[in-house]
Amino acid sequence: MPDFGTETMARLLANPVLEVFPSSGIEERVAQLPEGSRISVTCSPTKGVDATLALSGWLRGEGFTVVPHLSARLVDDHHHLDAICRRVTELGIDEIFVIGGDVKQHAGRFSSAYELLAAMAELGHGFDEVGIAAYPEGHPWLPDETLWQHLLAKQPLATYMVTQMCFDPGAILAWIDRTQREGVALPVVIGLPGVVQRRKLLGLSLKIGVGDSTRFIAKHADLTARLMGSGRYSPEDLVTRLVLDAERQGLPLGGLHIYTFNQIDGTERWRRQMLRSLGGERGAGT
Known part of the structure; x- marks a missing residue:
């Protein structure tokens, strides 16, 4: 890699956020990570908020920096939200990631991330860092114009945004460039698979609706063949292209959010190998 991309690559890989979901055996899987590693815990309709908080509490007790997800459509009402936020604070966690949720029908009072963020502000719950989701290739059921309106509305209530998993660096960078024109100034953390x-990975991509990325895969036989074949996908090429093209275009990258799908061992080995190749390994959390 040319020298001009090395510093940025090392910075991004030194302390990424690793996303996991509550499941049997996850405690053993994260044991190999350096103390202080940043771990994001998903909140799904099948597991619920309680599972997210339980795993977040355990991880915090083990010395990790934890970012629990909070799905608006899984929160019953203001009382439930207040209890959740108090619990997060009691765990010593000062960062939260707020999403609308994967279900179209909401369980209670809140139907969107904005409504939940506004209610958190009304209740006086302030966290040092609040992340929100961003969709460079669009949302499964929301039009683009609505997405931009939502981002602008949520901007005063958040501190950064994380992009949905995407295989197309050009689409990601074009979207970052547009955020500047649309007046969205939040730092952009890049979401990518581990x-x-x-x-x-191909099956998960189709399931979550990666959008134009699936069409991108279909148009690129080499990538499709790699994903259809045996073995493991590595994000090295994607990260490298993102960093180099972002540097050339002068676009800022606020960090990396790695969707591990609980395959932590391979992702962590890759991260360390990449750092060594860049001139020296630095543990996460440093």
């Missing part, structure tokens, strides 16, 4: 079995 080291995952290729077939599993």
